[in-house]
Amino acid sequence: MKRRTFSRLAALALAASVAGAPALAQEVLKIGAVAPKTGPLAGGAAVSYWPNVKLWINDVNARGGLKVGATTYKLEAIEYDDQTNPGETIKAVQRLVDQDKVKVVLPPYSTGLNLAAAPIYARYGLPMITSTATTDKADELSKQFPNVFITLGGAKPTVASVVETMVKLKERGDIGNKLAMVNVADAFGIELMGEAKPAFKEAGFELVYETSYPLGTQDLSPVMKAAKAAAPDAFIAWSYPPDTFALTEQAIVEDLKVGAFFTAVATAFPAYAGRFGAGAEGVLGIGGVHADGDAFKEYAARHEQVTGAKPDYWASAMVYSSFQILEKSIEAVGSFDNAAIIKHVKDNSFDTVIGPIKFDENNNNAAFWTVGQWQDGVFKGVASTGRDGAVEVKKKGAWQ
Structure with a gap:
């Protein structure tokens, strides 16, 4: 058995060599x-x-x-x-x-x-x-x-792109200047929130609600209830996967009416559109790719x-x-x-x-890539710091 195995492997190696295939x-x-x-x-x-x-x-x-x-x-x-x-x-x-x-x-x-x-x-x-x-x-x-x-x-270039995207929506009349913004209390969320607050203020936005929450927080309904009560025109979360899903879920439950809804890590996951279906259409998130x-x-x-x-x-x-x-x-x-x-x-x-x-x-x-958006079932890049293939950003529709 051992001899036959060796012979077979030797034959395969010889065939690969003759065919110009990669050597084993x-x-x-x-x-x-x-x-x-x-x-x-x-x-x-x-x-x-x-x-x-x-x-x-x-x-x-x-x-x-x-x-x-x-x-x-x-x-x-x-x-x-x-x-x-x-x-x-x-x-x-x-x-x-x-x-x-x-x-x-x-x-x-x-x-x-x-x-x-x-x-x-x-x-x-x-x-x-x-x-x-x-x-x-x-x-x-x-x-x-x-x-x-x-x-x-x-964080600086990422935040700059998110601000530019929101400014574009505001100048088109798709959103007003009232902003609710939250972050996960981890290195990622803390650094991005720290950059975003002054950047949005300088761009003419009013922060009507802000908070942070610990990594691994299970119940984010109080966060979304408070955000909705502040009547923002746009919602931004510097979030990690579990909270990205939980915040979106709560936004749908609360029927948060905003012209722009942005969550961070996991917004680009196929499972996001799989879970929220038509409700994901128009949702903005960190990242993106030249999907086409x-x-x-x-x-x-x-x-x-x-x-x-x-x-x-x-x-x-x-x-x-x-x-x-x-x-x-x-x-x-x-x-x-x-x-x-x-x-x-x-x-x-x-x-x-x-x-x-x-x-x-x-x-x-x-x-x-810095900002992407769910459009027609695909998360497409809408902003970057030098990548080709960006598409035009759209206004977020009502939750379906």
Whole structure:
């Protein structure tokens, strides 16, 4: 039996060589991945992060493996659940490097967990090409941790795009100037809320209601009741997946009448439109993609084929793109020399499923999607800091 198995594998390898197909990987390379599988952010990671770990490893292996110098590796993942707990993220990274002896560790999920884990990645000298972190601390981070790269940009440009979108709606007469704004009390929501309040005031908006709520809050009905009582013209939430869904649910229950309704992370999830149906039409959210572009369509089709699920219309493609950058840099360097890999990431431009990515002097990607909107069952990008394919923003209709 063993001899027949060997002969069959040898024949397959010879056939692949003759046909010009990728050679079979000779060694296994363990890839470390740390993100929530439990806790408040598990749902978001299950949509944007974990499926792309699977897809990327599948795609690399389908091409024959990761070629590092003279060796070609088949990739396999070692996955750890950080339970949406920064301390567990840090411990998992340590375990991957010290006990599992992995050479490659993918970045964590979410702004807070990435910021918390940055020092441990730096201690080990690991490239940390973040894909789900939005922060204005890129310049500060790059000085302290030159191994950290930010792909989703900062709070300032994101807020600026949201303000510009609301100003456009106001100038068209679709909304007035009264605004209700809330945030999740996590690094992501706190930073965005801090930028948004003065920015909206400067743009001529009146903040008639504001509040924050703890990460993992189950009942957000008091928040929406108070927001409705303030009679806003537009509602904005710097929210994470559980609260994005809960706030929308409560807005429908309360029949919140606004010309613009904006929620943040998870608005771009296919499950959002699946849950709210026609009520999702016109809802605005953070992110977006060039939904009609060939690159995203091809990626989305492959994502669904391999993982059995549709990608979201924002972070999913960026997560995959960050893995592409790491892959290309390792192969270009031809070794696992992390200092050389980091330098290659910093010095080069990369073609990815989201489009070209080039980091500036502060290790920050300057071109990213900022605002999207559900239109005809697709979450389409309506604003960005330099991406092609934006569509015109529409007024939010009544809840259906």
